[in-house]
Amino acid sequence: MPQTMTSADLRIHNQARLLRAVHDAAEPFTRAEAARLLGIGRNTAAALVGELEQARLLHEVPAESGARGRPTTMLVPHPEGPLAFAVDFREDTWTLASVELGGAITELEDGEHDRTPKAFADIRAAVARHETGRLAVLGFATSGPIRDGHRLHISHLGWDEVEVRDLIGDGWPATVIDNDARLAGLAEARRGALRGLGTAMHFHIDFDIGGTLLLGGDAQRGAHHIAGEFGHMPLTGSALECMCGVRGCWSLDVGANALVRRFGGETGYGTGRELAQEVLRRAEAGDAEAGEAVDANAAALGRGLGALANALDPEAISLSGLGVDLIRLRRGLIEENCAASLMAFRRDEPPRIAAGTMGEAGPLTGAAEIAWDAILTPVWLRERL
Amino acid sequence: MPQTMTSADLRIHNQARLLRAVHDAAEPFTRAEAARLLGIGRNTAAALVGELEQARLLHEVPAESGARGRPTTMLVPHPEGPLAFAVDFREDTWTLASVELGGAITELEDGEHDRTPKAFADIRAAVARHETGRLAVLGFATSGPIRDGHRLHISHLGWDEVEVRDLIGDGWPATVIDNDARLAGLAEARRGALRGLGTAMHFHIDFDIGGTLLLGGDAQRGAHHIAGEFGHMPLTGSALECMCGVRGCWSLDVGANALVRRFGGETGYGTGRELAQEVLRRAEAGDAEAGEAVDANAAALGRGLGALANALDPEAISLSGLGVDLIRLRRGLIEENCAASLMAFRRDEPPRIAAGTMGEAGPLTGAAEIAWDAILTPVWLRERL
DNA sequence: GAGCTTATGTTCTCACCTAGAACATAACAA
DNA sequence: TTGTTATGTTCTAGGTGAGAACATAAGCTC
Numbered sequence: 001m002p003q004t005m006t007s008a009d010l011r012i013h014n015q016a017r018l019l020r021a022v023h024d025a026a027e028p029f030t031r032a033e034a035a036r037l038l039g040i041g042r043n044t045a046a047a048l049v050g051e052l053e054q055a056r057l058l059h060e061v062p063a064e065s066g067a068r069g070r071p072t073t074m075l076v077p078h079p080e081g082p083l084a085f086a087v088d089f090r091e092d093t094w095t096l097a098s099v100e101l102g103g104a105i106t107e108l109e110d111g112e113h114d115r116t117p118k119a120f121a122d123i124r125a126a127v128a129r130h131e132t133g134r135l136a137v138l139g140f141a142t143s144g145p146i147r148d149g150h151r152l153h154i155s156h157l158g159w160d161e162v163e164v165r166d167l168i169g170d171g172w173p174a175t176v177i178d179n180d181a182r183l184a185g186l187a188e189a190r191r192g193a194l195r196g197l198g199t200a201m202h203f204h205i206d207f208d209i210g211g212t213l214l215l216g217g218d219a220q221r222g223a224h225h226i227a228g229e230f231g232h233m234p235l236t237g238s239a240l241e242c243m244c245g246v247r248g249c250w251s252l253d254v255g256a257n258a259l260v261r262r263f264g265g266e267t268g269y270g271t272g273r274e275l276a277q278e279v280l281r282r283a284e285a286g287d288a289e290a291g292e293a294v295d296a297n298a299a300a301l302g303r304g305l306g307a308l309a310n311a312l313d314p315e316a317i318s319l320s321g322l323g324v325d326l327i328r329l330r331r332g333l334i335e336e337n338c339a340a341s342l343m344a345f346r347r348d349e350p351p352r353i354a355a356g357t358m359g360e361a362g363p364l365t366g367a368a369e370i371a372w373d374a375i376l377t378p379v380w381l382r383e384r385l
Numbered sequence: 386m387p388q389t390m391t392s393a394d395l396r397i398h399n400q401a402r403l404l405r406a407v408h409d410a411a412e413p414f415t416r417a418e419a420a421r422l423l424g425i426g427r428n429t430a431a432a433l434v435g436e437l438e439q440a441r442l443l444h445e446v447p448a449e450s451g452a453r454g455r456p457t458t459m460l461v462p463h464p465e466g467p468l469a470f471a472v473d474f475r476e477d478t479w480t481l482a483s484v485e486l487g488g489a490i491t492e493l494e495d496g497e498h499d500r501t502p503k504a505f506a507d508i509r510a511a512v513a514r515h516e517t518g519r520l521a522v523l524g525f526a527t528s529g530p531i532r533d534g535h536r537l538h539i540s541h542l543g544w545d546e547v548e549v550r551d552l553i554g555d556g557w558p559a560t561v562i563d564n565d566a567r568l569a570g571l572a573e574a575r576r577g578a579l580r581g582l583g584t585a586m587h588f589h590i591d592f593d594i595g596g597t598l599l600l601g602g603d604a605q606r607g608a609h610h611i612a613g614e615f616g617h618m619p620l621t622g623s624a625l626e627c628m629c630g631v632r633g634c635w636s637l638d639v640g641a642n643a644l645v646r647r648f649g650g651e652t653g654y655g656t657g658r659e660l661a662q663e664v665l666r667r668a669e670a671g672d673a674e675a676g677e678a679v680d681a682n683a684a685a686l687g688r689g690l691g692a693l694a695n696a697l698d699p700e701a702i703s704l705s706g707l708g709v710d711l712i713r714l715r716r717g718l719i720e721e722n723c724a725a726s727l728m729a730f731r732r733d734e735p736p737r738i739a740a741g742t743m744g745e746a747g748p749l750t751g752a753a754e755i756a757w758d759a760i761l762t763p764v765w766l767r768e769r770l
Numbered sequence: 771g772a773g774c775t776t777a778t779g780t781t782c783t784c785a786c787c788t789a790g791a792a793c794a795t796a797a798c799a800a
Numbered sequence: 801t802t803g804t805t806a807t808g809t810t811c812t813a814g815g816t817g818a819g820a821a822c823a824t825a826a827g828c829t830c
Contacts, residue, residue: 005402006817007786010395014788017390032807042807044788069806070796145730153730199608213697215605222698223584224734232728233692237622237633245729246695248622307618308696310631312598313607343617344630345530345538349609391788392815399817417778427778429817454777455825 012378012385014040015048019057020376022075023101024190030063030072049075055385056080057101077101082136082384084371085173087123088180088364089142091156094119096126098135099368103191105361115157120167127173136380139371140168140177141363143210145226149177155243156207176370181210182219182228183366184320184358189214190369192357193318201314202356203230205301205322207273208251213312219366231255235304253300255322262293280325297322298330299337306341309351316352320362324355397763397770399425400433404442405761407460408486409575415448415457434460440770441465442486462486467521467769469756470558472508473565473749474527476541479504481511483520484753488576490746500542505552512558521765524756525553525562526748528595530611534562540628541592561755566595567604567613568751569705569743574599575754577742578703586699587741588615590686590707592657593636598697604751616640620689638685640707647678665710682707683715684722691726694736701737705747709740 005013017038022028029037035045052058059081060073077100084099085108095110108130113119127138144154150164168175185194185202194200194214203211209231212219220227231251232244242249252258256276263279282290305317319327326334331353339347358365374380390398402423407413414422420430437443444466445458462485469484470493480495493515498504512523529539535549553560570579570587579585579599588596594616597604605612616636617629627634637643641661648664667675690702704712711719716738724732743750759765 005395005399007392007395007788007815008817010390010392010787010816014390030807035807041789043790043809043811046808047788065797067806068796068798068804070794070808072807147730197608199605199612215600220584220600220697223582223700223736224698224731226731227584227696227698229695229698229728232695233618234620234622234688234726235618237619245732246691246726303619306631310614310617311612311693312605313609313612313614315608341619341631343614345532346609346611347630351608392786392817393788395787395816415778420778426818428780428782428819431779432817450826452777453775453825453827455779455823457778 012381015052016376016378016381018048028074028076030074032072034075083134084368085135085138086364086367087140094123095364097364117167135173137371137374138173138175139367140175141180141183141367143180147224147226149225176374178370180363182212184362185212185214186219186369187358187362187365188318188356189217193354194316197315199314201317204320205255207256209254235307236300250304254297258297259293294329298326298333301326302334302337303341306338310343314351318354318356320356327355397766400437401761401763401766403433413459413461415459417457468519469753470520470523471749471753472525479508480749482749502552520558522756522759523558523560524752525560526565526568526752528565532609532611534610561759563755565748567597569747570597570599571604571754572743572747572750573703573741574602578739579701582700584699586702589705590640592641594639620692621685635689639682643682644678683711683718686711687719687722688726691723695728699736703739703741705741712740
C-alpha cells in the first residue's frame with residue numbers, strides 16, 4: 001500500500017482528475033464548468049489549469065460567449081502537449097496513428113507486412129518517421145493472446161509464444177500492448193456503444209469469438225492476461241473438436257469458420273474470410289441455403305449471449321466484426337435466442353445488444369486509450385509537472 | 386465526479402487507509418509498522434492514530450518488546466468502537482453475529498424460522514436484544530437473487546420478488562444485503578482461500594451452482610445486481626430442461642439435484658439434501674452406483690470450471706457446499722475434466738482449485754465484510770471523526 | 771552495571787494545498 | 801447608460817504531511 005498521499009500528491013491527484021475529465025468528455029468544457037465538475041473553487045481551478053498550461057498539458061482558448069457573465073475559456077489539449085501513438089497490427093496490414101488528449105485520432109501511416117516478426121521493425125521505423133518530442137506512450141493492438149502481458153501467440157501467423165520484449169524492446173518508446181478484441185471492447189466502453197455502463201461485454205466475431213468483460217469502463221484481463229476467450233466455452237452444444245484443443249466450443253457455431261464449414265470451405269485462420277462475406281451477401285440477396293447458414297450463426301450467437309448474460313449480468317453487449325452484419329441481418333433471431341437462454345426471471349430485462357460504434361477503428365482506439373491511461377497517472381504527471 | 390479532495394479529505398483518506406489496513410491484516414501490527422506500511426512518517430502516524438483513538442475507532446495497547454528499540458504499541462480495535470452485525474439467513478435457520486474491526490466474529494444468537502417473511506421481524510427482534518450504541522451497520526446474507534439490490538426472490542421458500550424495503554425498513558439499523566453465494570465468495574477473497582488474488586472465482590454447490598467473480602478482492606454484482614448465475618449456462622450439454630426456464634444448464638449435472646435425479650429422488654429446492662449426502666456416503670463406502678453418480682458430478686463440475694477459466698482466466702477457484710465433498714472425493718477427476726475443457730495452451734497453468742476455508746461461515750463472514758465496507762468509507766468516517 | 775546501539779516517540783518548523791470571502795471584470799440585457 | 805450575471809483574481813486562513821532534531825526506552829556488550 002505505497003500510494004502515499006501528501007499535500008503535493010493532492011495537487012497531482014486533482015490535476016489528474018481534471019485531465020481525465022477533459023480526456024473523457026464528449027464535448028470540451030470551460031474552466032468554470034471544470035470547477036463545478038470537480039467540485040473545486042474557481043480559484044483552485046485557475047491554479048490547476050495554470051500549472052497544466054505551463055507544463056503544456058492543457059491549453060486555454062477563449063470560449064465564444066453565448067450567455068451573460070464574464071467570458072471564460074475552453075480547456076483543450078495543448079498544441080505542444082504529449083501525444084499517444086497507437087498501432088493496430090492486423091493480419092496483413094498495420095496502421096499507425098497519433099492521438100491527442102481527448103481522443104482525436106490522426107492517422108499517420110499504414111503498411112502491409114510479411115507475417116513475420118520483422119513487421120515490428122517496420123512499424124518501429126514508421127514510428128521513428130513521425131516521432132517528435134511530443135510522443136509520450138505508444139499503445140499497441142495485436143490479435144492473439146498475450147500471456148502474462150509478454151508472451152504473444154498469433155495462430156493465424158504461426159507465431160507460437162513470441163517474446164514481446166524481443167519485438168518491442170530497446171529503442172522503442174514506452175509501449176503498452178494488448179489484444180485487439182479486448183481493446184475494441186475498451187474503445188466501446190470509453191467512447192462507443194458501452195459508454196458510461198458499469199457492467200458490459202463486447203465480442204469481436206471474426207473466424208472465432210473474442211471478447212471482454214467491461215467493468216466501470218475498464219477491460220478485465222484475468223490472472224494471466226488472457227481472459228476473454230468466451231468463444232471457447234461449450235455454449236451451443238457443438239459436437240466438433242475445436243482447433244483450440246477442446247470439444248464443442250461456441251466459436252464452432254458462430255463466426256466465419258462456422259459459415260465456411262457449412263459450405264465446404266477450408267476453416268481455420270487466415271482463409272475463408274471472403275467466403276464468409278460471400279455467404280452473407282447471398283443470404284442478403286435471398287439465397288436460401290446461405291440464409292439458413294446465417295440463421296444458424298445468429299441463433300448460436302444469441303444463445304451464447306444469453307448464457308453469458310445469466311452469469312455476468314451485463315447491461316449491454318456490443319458486437320464488432322461479423323457481429324455487426326449478424327445484427328443487421330438477423331437482430332430478431334439473435335434476440336429471440338438470447339431470450340431463450342436467459343433465465344426466465346431475467347427475460348423482462350434482457351441485455352441490450354448493439355453493434356459497436358467504433359467499427360474498424362476499435363482496436364486502434366482502444367490502443368490509444370491504454371496509452372493515455374499510462375500517461376494520465378500520478379507518477380507520469382509528477383515527472384512532467 | 387464529486388469526490389473532491391481537500392486537505393481535510395486527505396486526512397480522512399489516510400485514516401481510512403489505516404483502518405482498512407488494520408481490518409485486512411492477517412496479524413495485528415504496531416504503529417511504527419503502520420507508518421512504514423502506509424508510507425507516512427512516524428509523526429503523521431501518531432497524529433492519525435491519536436485521532437482514531439479519540440473517535441474510539443482504534444486502540445493502542447503496549448506491544449511486548451522482543452527486539453531492541455523503544456517499545457511501541459499494537460493497533461487493535463477499540464473496545465468501545467463500532468461493530469458490524471452480520472446475519473446469515475438460511476433455508477430454515479438464521480444466525481446473528483457481531484463482528485469487530487479486523488473480522489473477529491462473535492455469534493450472538495441463532496434461530497429457526499417458518500419460511501415466511503415474518504422471519505425478518507424475528508431477526509429484527511434478535512438484533513434489538515443485542516443492540517448497543519456500538520452497532521454501526523448490519524450485513525445481511527440471504528439466498529436467492531436480489532434484483533437491483535431490493536427485489537428478493539427465494540424460490541425454495543416460494544418468495545417471488547419480495548420487496549426488501551418491506552422486510553428491512555424503518556426501525557432497522559443501516560443495513561446492506563447480498564446473496565449468500567456471492568458473500569461466501571467475498572469471504573474467501575478477503576479472508577480465505579482466495580486472499581490476495583487479483584482474479585478468482587468462487588462457487589457454492591448446493592442444489593445448484595451459484596458463484597461469483599472476484600476481482601481485486603471484490604465480488605462483482607453486474608448491472609442488475611444478479612450476476613453469478615454460472616450454474617445456468619449450458620456448459621455440459623445436458624438435454625434436460627432446468628427449472629430456471631432454460632435447457633441444458635450446468636446445474637442439471639452438478640450438485641445435489643443431479644445426484645438425487647440419478648436415484649429417482651425428487652429434485653427441486655428444499656428437499657433431497659439428505660439423499661445427496663447419503664449418495665456421497667455410499668460412494669465413499671465403495672458403492673458402485675453411488676460412485677458413478679459422484680464421478681459424473683465431479684466430471685461435469687470440472688468441465689464447467691475449465692470452460693469458465695477459458696473465458697475469465699482466474700488464478701484460483703474455490704468451492705463451498707457440496708464442492709468441498711467433491712474435491713475431497715474426486716479431486717483428480719475434477720482436475721482432469723477441467724484440463725480437458727481448458728484451451729490446450731492454458732493447460733500448463735490451470736487455475737488452482739481448492740476447497741474454501743470459510744466453510745459454513747462463508748455467507749456470515751461475507752455479510753460482515755460488506756457491512757465493514759460500508760463503515761470504512763470517507764463519508765462514514767467524516768461523520769464519526 | 772555503565773555505556774553503546776537501535777528503534778520508536780515527540781516536537782517544531784516548513785512547504786504545500788484548498789476553501790472562502792471580497793473584489794474586479796467583461797459580457798449581455800433593459 | 802445602467803444593471804445583472806457569471807467568471808476571473810487576490811488574499812487570508814485553516815489544515816496536512818514531510819523532515820529534521822531531539823528524547824526515550826528497551827536490548828546488547830563489555
